[in-house]
Amino acid sequence: MMTRYNAKETETKWQKAWTDKNCFAVEANTDKPKYYVLEMFPYPSGRIHMGHVRNYTIGDVIARYKKAKGFNVLHPMGWDAFGLPAENAAMARGVHPGKWTYENIAVMREQLKSMGLSIDWDREIATCHPQYYKHEQKMFLDFLKVGLVERKESWVNWDPVDQTVLANEQVIDGKGWRSGAEVEKRKLSQWFFKITDFADDLLEGIETLDRWPEKVRTMQSNWIGRSEGARVFFKIKDTQEETIEVYTTRPDTLFGASFCALSPNHPLADQLSSDNPALKQFIADCNKMGTSEEAVEKAEKKGFDTGLRVLHPFDSSIELPVYVANFVLMDYGTGAIFGCPAHDQRDLDFARKYGLSVTPVVLPADQAIEAFEITGEAYTGNGTIINSRFLDGKEIEEAKLAAIAELEKSGQGKGTVQFRLRDWGVSRQRYWGCPIPIIYCQDCGAVPAPEESLPIELPEDVSFDKPGNPIAHHPTWKHTSCPSCGKAAERETDTFDTFMESSWYFARFCSPRDENAFTREEVDYWLPVDQYIGGIEHAVLHLLYSRFFTRGLNKCGYLGVKEPFKGLFTQGMICHETYQDAEGKWLSPEEIEKNDKGEFETLDGKAVTVGPSIKMSKSKKNTIDPADILSSYGSDTARFFMLSDSPPDRDMEWTESGIEGSWRFTQRLWRLVTGQIDELPPAGTPKPVSFSDNALELHRTVHKAIAAISENIESFRFNAAVAKIYELTNSIGQFKTSDSSDKWVMRDALETLVSLVSPMMPHLAEELWQQLGYSEMIVDKAWPEFDENLIKDQNINLPVQVNGKLRATINIATDADDDTIKAVAMAEEAVIRSIGDKQVRKVIIVKNRIVNIVV
């Protein structure tokens, strides 16, 4: 009587065994090659979700595989523990953010441990711990010293719901990324990281990241948005002193200019509006239109003639009108442009609307100068410069250089490089974040907090009764004395953007308990991260900030690398079918069941509409709680299903039948091994001298499986690896043993199967390994090696085509020569029939691939 596999008991048993033996604790040591596997650390929101299960399963397979391959694998875990949800919980339920966070961590740690991950838990960190963030405060002060930090008054994106400043990246479609509230513009004094100082370096660095998805590299490079062009100073006619500075990527088209335009937020526009109520009204309208309606009205270009006139830099007799125009962005370039309607569609639309001249200055190669005119569409292609005096006859690139040279000679402009990337504003008006270590003194201004005073800890006793920042409301916390003059002074009450903590946590894992941020030898040994795994949603924000931060830390001597993540893998999302009742109310999978006809209905028998499979979300109620899956099927089955079917970089669909399938496989594997173990020779029996043909075939299949599965794991094709596991299991299941050498082959096959599945289903593998008679754990065993000779076949089935159509397959020795192959192929009955009485023109033989007979 065979027992069923008891996942719950077995998984607990091996988790304890791994912990007791400290299997995943590692130290920097140089005899083995190192391998650093890191999954993006979770925000402790309360409990893990399916996205975590997928993320950590993928990482764990890589970590366990690399360990078996002989690498010294660092695989740590921590908590991205600062952030708004903790404060929201505080406001909603009156629980302190710290308490809420640490309680969540405790729950989620247990959940992750129940997954059986090969984590070195001794390295666990939580970013809200003062022993973590004190280093961040020090880093900030060091960045300040080397000029990577500045305080500036600037327009910021203000989230009225979260009452805080948002970075550009955190504004999505004009709304706060977290709150979804309409973002407002405000002017505030903020701390900034000069990420733009590294703009070129960050862009060039992308080239070196050849193990990153192309998609992410493109997104980063677009985000940095480098463009080459010129700044041009247009003299204002009336004063001849003041100028308007514009940015252009097309200095070659300067002779086609017919106007200049300012952004509504341009300081000059503001100044001019003070005695011009109509302009003031126009600007107000532009601002009111804001980001949301912009989409609706984007087609319409509107402008307001300021009455101001500027002089053309190459010919002061040419005067251009100056408009304030709604399509000019203050954030980009200088907030002012010159318009060349012939070669820019926006400028052309604008010129048509306000009756401005349109002079073509670039002639397409296939056009005659007399016949060429601009009508409805601006010409943006290549060509030769015309109507432009000293630039005439030049090609565009050549003309750009000539125009810039002329501008620089006359002091009316200069060639420049422009980036879309903006500096990173890190001040947040929140409580649950890392305090910014700055003290404001009336006499000395903003003074860095002394290093020996770090960490500057958050006050514990705060209240969330009033809107805004609870730290600022605290009665005593902010009062201190000036480190420089000793007078009474106030602390900065803003805290850091929580993207700060995640910008260096990967390095802290190398020496998580060190007094200093990092032990230099440790970070030098472990960094960069060899394989980073996480969601595509961090393609720009987190990954770009981390790349910047690593450069900053490098500049300050903390570490030696410039790129933190050598390999990056972005996994897809988890999707599930959606269900709605007759009223359109969303139903969760627990609220429905299958009726006799196999259709879904509610538990009280009402009709259910089944909707498409979409990303799991609370709002659509199509989530599955991993806790339920883990307790009913166990971790191995859940992990195995996560890896089956869908390639890991694509979205996967969670289905009941899919997890059931993996569950059946778990049981089948258990039966396959335990069911015949008593009949097999004991562990360590020497290899027999010869095998039966059947046994040899299985033996070859086993070695082919080792080769294929290793290759599939290395290249993140886990679904293909799972398929090979199934195939191997099928082959073993069909194999009938008769003599002792067959039994040896059977044992060898089973042992190999267990080894190959062990990164995916580590608990079951340990249990079966023990059943197979080993006292050492499989976690410490080397990955199986394959024998080259065994994966090469002596005979193969070779397809034979006639005129590209398959007519037969012949079984032939792999080393047969072409004449033999041809003779055998031509002798096939089906081949003879297909050729008929036609003339054979050519016979193509591709060794061990195919034969094609052309008639």
Place this chain on the structure above:
RNA sequence: GCGGCAAUGGCGGAAUUGGUAGACGCGCUAGCUUCAGGUGCUAGUUCUCGCAAGGGAGUGGAGGUUCAAGUCCUCUUUGCCGCACCA
């Protein structure tokens, strides 16, 4: 609008450098066995003509290159993602 990615059975998806399309799983069909808590085993399952042997068609669509195309090239359709008045 610009850029990127994708499209293969009822479904998820396999398929080295172009070389037997549909591996593997799910689902479904038929049968067997045993237990009935979601079992196990065997056979079949791209479509189509045929009792069968054996044909024909087939990887979103249209062309092309090639002895040979899911794979390469051109055009096109649909879907997803990113960016979006960036001067």
